[in-house]
Amino acid sequence: MSGVRLLVGTRKGAFVLTSDGKRERWDISGPHFAGWEVYHMKGSPADPNRLYASQSTGWFGQLIQRSKDGGETWEPVGNKFVYDGVPGTHMWYDGTPHSWKFARVWHLEPSLTDPDTVYAGVEDAALFRTTDGGQNWEELPGLRTHDSGPSWQPGGGGMCLHTIVLDPKHPNRIFIAISAAGAFRSDDAGKTWKPINHGLKSEGIPNPSAEVGHCVHRIAMHKSRPGVLFMQKHWDVMRSDNAGDSWQEVSGNLPTDFGFPIDVHAHEPETIYVVPIKSDSEHFPPDGKLRVYRSKSGGNEWEPLTKGLPQRDCYVNVLRDAMAVDSLDSCGVYFGTTGGQVYGSSDAGDTWTPIVQNFPAVLSVEVQTLP
Amino acid sequence: MIRVLLPAHLKTLARVNGEVQVEVKANDAGQPTIVSVLDAIEARYPVLQGTIRDHVTQERRPFVRFFACEEDYSLEPPDTPLPTAVARGTEPFLIVGAMAGG
Numbered sequence: 110m111s112g113v114r115l116l117v118g119t120r121k122g123a124f125v126l127t128s129d130g131k132r133e134r135w136d137i138s139g140p141h142f143a144g145w146e147v148y149h150m151k152g153s154p155a156d157p158n159r160l161y162a163s164q165s166t167g168w169f170g171q172l173i174q175r176s177k178d179g180g181e182t183w184e185p186v187g188n189k190f191v192y193d194g195v196p197g198t199h200m201w202y203d204g205t206p207h208s209w210k211f212a213r214v215w216h217l218e219p220s221l222t223d224p225d226t227v228y229a230g231v232e233d234a235a236l237f238r239t240t241d242g243g244q245n246w247e248e249l250p251g252l253r254t255h256d257s258g259p260s261w262q263p264g265g266g267g268m269c270l271h272t273i274v275l276d277p278k279h280p281n282r283i284f285i286a287i288s289a290a291g292a293f294r295s296d297d298a299g300k301t302w303k304p305i306n307h308g309l310k311s312e313g314i315p316n317p318s319a320e321v322g323h324c325v326h327r328i329a330m331h332k333s334r335p336g337v338l339f340m341q342k343h344w345d346v347m348r349s350d351n352a353g354d355s356w357q358e359v360s361g362n363l364p365t366d367f368g369f370p371i372d373v374h375a376h377e378p379e380t381i382y383v384v385p386i387k388s389d390s391e392h393f394p395p396d397g398k399l400r401v402y403r404s405k406s407g408g409n410e411w412e413p414l415t416k417g418l419p420q421r422d423c424y425v426n427v428l429r430d431a432m433a434v435d436s437l438d439s440c441g442v443y444f445g446t447t448g449g450q451v452y453g454s455s456d457a458g459d460t461w462t463p464i465v466q467n468f469p470a471v472l473s474v475e476v477q478t479l480p
Numbered sequence: 481m482i483r484v485l486l487p488a489h490l491k492t493l494a495r496v497n498g499e500v501q502v503e504v505k506a507n508d509a510g511q512p513t514i515v516s517v518l519d520a521i522e523a524r525y526p527v528l529q530g531t532i533r534d535h536v537t538q539e540r541r542p543f544v545r546f547f548a549c550e551e552d553y554s555l556e557p558p559d560t561p562l563p564t565a566v567a568r569g570t571e572p573f574l575i576v577g578a579m580a581g582g
Binding site for chain 1: 487527529535580
């Protein structure tokens with residue numbers, strides 16, 4: 110019987126949760142790298158037992174861990190992330206120039222075809238790549254050295270490259286997003302980049318429709334339609350039907366269009382999920398009710414999914430990389446909270462069950478569907 | 481041999497228990513220095529490269545401190561000689577994770 114493996118990164122370590130196709134009982138291993146922040150873990154689509162994890166602390170910096178056996182054992186690999194050439198400056202919070210400085214790896218995106226090739230999105234924003242299983246990392250400098258780079262500013266969480274989406278139909282096409290510069294696309298495997306923010310409006314910046322400066326929180330794509338992108342922005346849920354060349358708002362009837370994660374159903378490309386929260390500073394669900402919202406029409410019309418989720422006194426957040434879907438026949442949806450809960454639904458969000466309730470704050474959730 | 485005490489997380493990474501001992505290259509005056517100890521530790525345990533000091537600038541990470549013979553060496557220049565007791569191996573060189581955070 111097929112099964113699933115959840116990769117959960119938290120403020121104090123990593124956990125691997127496994128279940129069979131019923132997704133009713135879960136085995137939990139961890140914490141791996143106890144005491145360290147694990148911003149993200151992800152498995153290779155080309156070899157499900159090959160996993161990569163970003164492990165860091167403010168004390169001892171960045172490490173990358175690799176597993177070749179599905180998370181049973183791990184080995185540290187290369188952790189040297191050095192910008193290409195003289196990195197120059199971006200803009201600081203106060204508008205002054207600020208030197209680019211590596212802080213951590215936010216997101217790891219393994220190649221769709223090669224287990225040894227992985228992209229890393231880092232803070233301060235840049236894209237790195239390894240082609241030897243993580244031993245050595247090299248920057249793809251065309252992004253950071255884009256003409257707009259000196260004007261990029263950090264968001265509240267730092268100037269992080271947090272989203273990397275690889276196009277399964279166009280191997281040279283990569284989408285990335287940076288807080289708070291916006292979304293960019295490369296059509297030549299990362300050599301050159303184009304801002305793809307036309308249609309985004311952000312009232313918090315001097316020119317609300319500027320080419321860059323938007324606080325994009327996450328981008329999601331269905332592999333069958335890589336030209337259609339869905340975006341959760343700081344405010345506003347957006348979609349693009351032309352690979353990011355232009356965007357339109359699809360927030361519709363959401364109670365608030367602020368949020369962090371967004372994801373797409375594994376088998377229904379027009380079914381998408383978000384978790385609306387209050388902001389700018391509260392960052393918890395409206396009315397203390399934890400609700401996932403689902404649209405089956407690619408946006409605009411949304412329904413709250415509440416069955417099994419706390420509907421009173423709930424004040425947790427769900428971070429940008431903390432939602433994932435499996436690809437079993439009945440699509441599973443999973444998300445983790447800053448309160449340490451991981452919720453799962455084996456029926457596309459109709460009903461939810463807490464898989465764990467007392468983890469450290471969850472930073473990321475990824476899922477692998479196993480044969 | 482210089483005795484070095486690593487913080488718990490770095491002992492886990494290096495897969496060691498308790499103190500470690502490293503052969504350290506002395507300076508022209510025959511003395512071990514802060515940087516020579518760090519070089520020796522990183523050579524013996526490559527996994528620690530980048531965890532105590534920055535890969536590029538070689539600057540000490542802000543929340544890592546160096547102590548020896550009850551003195552704080554964290555802010556001293558890297559080529560500062562270590563006390564005779566550390567050089568003789570009667571006292572350890574301490575690499576400490578600062579008590580901060582949660």
